[in-house]
Amino acid sequence: MRLVFFGKLGDVAPSHFSDIARPDEVRTLADLKAWVVRDQPPLASLMAATPVRLIVNQAVVHDLSQTVDDHDEIAFLPPMSGG
Amino acid sequence: MDIRIVTAAFDPQSLCEQFRAARRDAGALVSFVGLCRAKTGGHAVDLLTIQQYEGFTAAEIGRIAQDIAARLSCPDILVVHRVGDIRPGEAIVLVAALSEHRETAFDAVRLLMDYLKTDAPLWKKESGPDGSRWIEARAQDRERRIKADERIA
Numbered sequence: 001m002r003l004v005f006f007g008k009l010g011d012v013a014p015s016h017f018s019d020i021a022r023p024d025e026v027r028t029l030a031d032l033k034a035w036v037v038r039d040q041p042p043l044a045s046l047m048a049a050t051p052v053r054l055i056v057n058q059a060v061v062h063d064l065s066q067t068v069d070d071h072d073e074i075a076f077l078p079p080m081s082g083g
Numbered sequence: 084m085d086i087r088i089v090t091a092a093f094d095p096q097s098l099c100e101q102f103r104a105a106r107r108d109a110g111a112l113v114s115f116v117g118l119c120r121a122k123t124g125g126h127a128v129d130l131l132t133i134q135q136y137e138g139f140t141a142a143e144i145g146r147i148a149q150d151i152a153a154r155l156s157c158p159d160i161l162v163v164h165r166v167g168d169i170r171p172g173e174a175i176v177l178v179a180a181l182s183e184h185r186e187t188a189f190d191a192v193r194l195l196m197d198y199l200k201t202d203a204p205l206w207k208k209e210s211g212p213d214g215s216r217w218i219e220a221r222a223q224d225r226e227r228r229i230k231a232d233e234r235i236a
Contacts, residue, residue, distance in 0.1 A: 008204035008217045030135045037216055058139045075136055082133075082144075082164060082203030083117055083176055083196055 001070060003036070005043075007078040010054070012042035022070050030064040032074065047077075052077055053077040084154065084160055088135055090167045095177040102161045109125065113188035114179035116198055121171035124220075125209040127220060131169045134206040140166075141155065147198045157182050157191040194235060196198040196233050197228040 001022045005013035028034045031053070037044040054061045055075040056068075068074070085102070095116045103112050118130045135141075148160045159181040169175055176199065180191035199205075200220055207218040 004136070006136060006204075007208075010134070047178035055136070055139060058136075058142070073140070077136070077204060078206070078217075079219045079220050080202060080204055081200065081207050083199035 001068070002073040004074070004075045006075065007045055007077050007080075008050075009043060009046055009076050012040070012046065013076075014040065020065055022068060023039065028060060028064065029056070029066050029068060033060065036076075042078050047076075084147065084148055085125075087163045088141050088144075088150060089163060090166050090210055092173055093165065095163070095174050097143040098161070098163055098177060102159070103181065104179055106159060107191055108183070109181035110183050111185040111188040112181050113122055113185065113192045114177065114194050116174050117176040117196070119169045119171050119173050119175055120171045123209060126209065126213045126216070128171055128209045129212070130210040131171075131175070132210065133164075133175070134167045134208075135166045136204045137229065140204045141223055142200070143202075143204050147202060148195060150166070151194050151198070152189065155182075155187050155191050155194070157187050159160070160191060160195065160196070162199075162202070163194065164199070171214050190235060194228075194231050197224070197231045 001020055003017040003020065023035055026035050037047060055077060057073055097112050121128055144162055148162055154161050159179050161179040162178040165175055178192050178195050180188040182188040201224050208215055209218060
C-alpha cells in the first residue's frame, strides 16, 4: 500500500508511508483515515484543522466505506490552489 | 484541447502563437498569463514552489477544461501550468481559448482560471526572508468560481 501526502500534509508525513503493509484493522478508507490519525499525531492535528480529500489509484473517492486493497495508492489531498 | 504540466520556464507568447496558428476557424483568441509575484500579503517572495500529483493533476485539469469547453461550446482551450521552483516575474500558468466570437473565449479563460484557483490538484508554497508558507485558495476565489458558474449556467 502506498500513501502519498501533498501540501502541508507532506511536510509531516513519514517517508515510510510510501510503502507500507496494510494494517489488519484497516479494511475501508474510513479505517485508513482513522489509523493515520492514531499513528501520526502531527498529521492528526493538520487533518483535524483542514478538509482532506482521498484519491484512490488516481480516482476521486466519494464514499469512505470503500474497501482498501493491499496494493492501492491512496493520496491525501489538502485544499488545493493552482493558477 | 491541450493541457501541459511543465517543469521548466516557458514562453507564453510563443505558445499562444502556436495555439492560434493551429486553427483557421476562430475569430477570437483570449489568453491569460499568471505570474509569480515578488510580494504577497506583505511577505517578500524569493521562491514559489508548486507541487502536483503526477498523472492526476493533468487529468483533472483536462477534465475541468473539457467540461468548460462543452458548457460554453468553446472549440479549443490551451492550459500550460508550471510546477517545481518558480522565481518572481516568471510565468506560472497560461490559459488560452479560441472561439468564433470573443464572448465565449473571454468566458472560457475566466472560468478556467477561477477553477484552477480552487479545484486544480496543485499546492503552492511561498518562501522568502520571513520563512515559508503554504498558500490556500481564498474564500473570495471560491465565491468568484461559484458566481462565474452561476452566470454561465
